Amino acid sequence: MISPEITAKLLYSQRNEITEHFIYKKPARSMKDRHNREILLHISKDELRHYDFRKQVTGKDIKPNMLKVWFYYLVSRIFGLTFGIKLMERG
Ligand SMILES: [Fe+2]
Numbered sequence: 001m002i003s004p005e006i007t008a009k010l011l012y013s014q015r016n017e018i019t020e021h022f023i024y025k026k027p028a029r030s031m032k033d034r035h036n037r038e039i040l041l042h043i044s045k046d047e048l049r050h051y052d053f054r055k056q057v058t059g060k061d062i063k064p065n066m067l068k069v070w071f072y073y074l075v076s077r078i079f080g081l082t083f084g085i086k087l088m089e090r091g
Pocket of ligand 1: 017046
């Protein structure tokens with residue numbers, strides 16, 4: 001049995017994982033460079049696996065923070081993908 005505190009932390013982490021999945025997936029769709037697109041999709045799938053692992057433990061589906069997805073998408077469009085990803089990784 002997992003304590004409520006651990007469950008809360010897992011759910012918080014689970015939401016971050018699914019949010020990051022979409023943060024990497026969204027710009028990949030419009031990326032012209034095939035190599036960079038595949039890297040983003042690969043990272044996106046990794047984040048989804050992290051999400052699925054936590055989901056197995058919590059037994060719950062969590063929605064992504066779409067405000068955050070859009071924020072990083074717009075930052076990446078304006079200042080460049082590298083800047084957006086570095087900003088996200090620091091956050
Ligand atoms: Fe992750």
